[in-house]
Amino acid sequence: MGMGVAIECDDVSLTYSAKSGAPVEALQRVSFRIHPRRVTAVIGPSGCGKSTLLQIVRGLLSPSAGRIRFIDAQSGGAAATKPRMATVWQNFNLFPWRTVVENVGFGLEVSGMQRSERVERSRRSLTQVDLAGFENKYPRQLSGGMRQRVGLARALVMEPEVLLLDEPFGALDAQTRLILQEQLARLVEKSGTTAVLVTHSIEEAILLADTILVMTARPGRIAAEIRVELPRPRSMTTTHLSGYSSLFDQIYGLLRDEVVKAMTIETESA
Amino acid sequence: MLDERPSMPVTVGPSTSGPLHNFVQKLGEPRVLGWIAVAFVLIMWEVIVVAAHLNPIYLPSPSQILVALVAMFKTGGLLGDLLATLGRIFGGFAIALVAGTLLGIWMATSQRVSAIADNFIAALYPLPKVTLIPLLIIWLGTGGPFMLTISALGAIFPIVINTVLGIRQCDPGLVLAARDLEASNRQVIRMVLLPSAIPSIFAGVRLGIGVSIILVVAAEMVVGKVGLGARLYLAGQILETEQVFAVLIVLAILGVAVTKAQDLIDDWLSQWRLS
Numbered sequence: 241m242g243m244g245v246a247i248e249c250d251d252v253s254l255t256y257s258a259k260s261g262a263p264v265e266a267l268q269r270v271s272f273r274i275h276p277r278r279v280t281a282v283i284g285p286s287g288c289g290k291s292t293l294l295q296i297v298r299g300l301l302s303p304s305a306g307r308i309r310f311i312d313a314q315s316g317g318a319a320a321t322k323p324r325m326a327t328v329w330q331n332f333n334l335f336p337w338r339t340v341v342e343n344v345g346f347g348l349e350v351s352g353m354q355r356s357e358r359v360e361r362s363r364r365s366l367t368q369v370d371l372a373g374f375e376n377k378y379p380r381q382l383s384g385g386m387r388q389r390v391g392l393a394r395a396l397v398m399e400p401e402v403l404l405l406d407e408p409f410g411a412l413d414a415q416t417r418l419i420l421q422e423q424l425a426r427l428v429e430k431s432g433t434t435a436v437l438v439t440h441s442i443e444e445a446i447l448l449a450d451t452i453l454v455m456t457a458r459p460g461r462i463a464a465e466i467r468v469e470l471p472r473p474r475s476m477t478t479t480h481l482s483g484y485s486s487l488f489d490q491i492y493g494l495l496r497d498e499v500v501k502a503m504t505i506e507t508e509s510a
Numbered sequence: 511m512l513d514e515r516p517s518m519p520v521t522v523g524p525s526t527s528g529p530l531h532n533f534v535q536k537l538g539e540p541r542v543l544g545w546i547a548v549a550f551v552l553i554m555w556e557v558i559v560v561a562a563h564l565n566p567i568y569l570p571s572p573s574q575i576l577v578a579l580v581a582m583f584k585t586g587g588l589l590g591d592l593l594a595t596l597g598r599i600f601g602g603f604a605i606a607l608v609a610g611t612l613l614g615i616w617m618a619t620s621q622r623v624s625a626i627a628d629n630f631i632a633a634l635y636p637l638p639k640v641t642l643i644p645l646l647i648i649w650l651g652t653g654g655p656f657m658l659t660i661s662a663l664g665a666i667f668p669i670v671i672n673t674v675l676g677i678r679q680c681d682p683g684l685v686l687a688a689r690d691l692e693a694s695n696r697q698v699i700r701m702v703l704l705p706s707a708i709p710s711i712f713a714g715v716r717l718g719i720g721v722s723i724i725l726v727v728a729a730e731m732v733v734g735k736v737g738l739g740a741r742l743y744l745a746g747q748i749l750e751t752e753q754v755f756a757v758l759i760v761l762a763i764l765g766v767a768v769t770k771a772q773d774l775i776d777d778w779l780s781q782w783r784l785s
Contacts, residue, residue: 333681333684335706346691346701347691349701350688350691350693
């Protein structure tokens, strides 16, 4: 295995037509690089297009202009193959008619894997997120935190080289979020996987990321790229470090004006 | 046994916990009461018919109807009629289910197909399907193809419309999740859109099978030589009123059985509910 694949977002713009027919500029010339084996967080006010950006990186949406490039970190040239990617969603997006183990095995089933091996791998993945014993439950029988761990297991079972996290803890209560954030921090530290985390929580971004991209209100642009040098493994105690609060203040300072701007946009369009 | 607590009210009179009391209480339960009402009506019916010496051509007694029903099954070939009718209803319904679901998927996933099919459905859906019987007889005759067509026509519209509705209501997040897991368009249809639409498709099935039953029996009454509708019509023609009632009973039981089967499927469908 080489040094991995970097993902380069090259002058990406996205314009779509609103219901009224007027064009809405969601993303404006966004450029950045996602480094292999690093966690990159994208933070910004709501409606700034950060989830859209994640779908463009995943290839689920096409940009109006610009492109996504995959670069072999070793040679610096275009990568021969796209890295395997899998997404964890804010609303979990579990299939309600499938049991937990069938949800986790969905991607394996799509790839044509035999049932016995599918179940075997799904079980292992569920153990990884502490959900052994819940294989035959339905999503509706689980709490929000457990549902999102199923979502995580469903992504991890694909052995992704790049894990895409779209506000993965946004729909959870505060305590559950803390615990899952720590678990996720440990998971990415241990596996060394490349991850992109979309979030609106500064705390979550600092806890998990090596690089934080701060986005502006719509149209979304990259306002700043901030390196997080805090030591790993990180946990809630990381928040007591002096470096943490200065980083927090720096990001909050950048975000504050953008959030106010975003609120104005929302008021105007409402 | 004496109650030592003076504050307890003491009931005087007949015992309130004896077997008779329990029996009376059981009679008052809604389910039991429902069956008692049925039994009461049947008994009153029998008594009135016998006491008033009513001509069985107008109103046979329940016991006469029962005798006729048993005789029709034993020697009258009613079982064959029942099976013929069932075959027509469910044969046509099966065609409608497959064709309707496929057309519904096609319409829901292609705006062009939807635009083409919409006007035809808008014209044909509200049309009472019995009005198509003369035309279909001209085209298809009165045999099996006609019966299956009329039955399928009854069921297909609610199935198509509900399939389209169910697929359009599918959570777009589920489609994104499937595509993220590398599902092809066909896999998205088979593994996400179709299963998510199943409760809605089944709502269409519920509506459709009722119309199929009505149409098949009506068609049999008009042109059938075998089948429950044909038997019903024939019995009426020759004033065998017991047989008319007997066929009605079979049709009523068929209706109850279909409803019960649908309730069972509804239970199974509950796994689709998210919360």
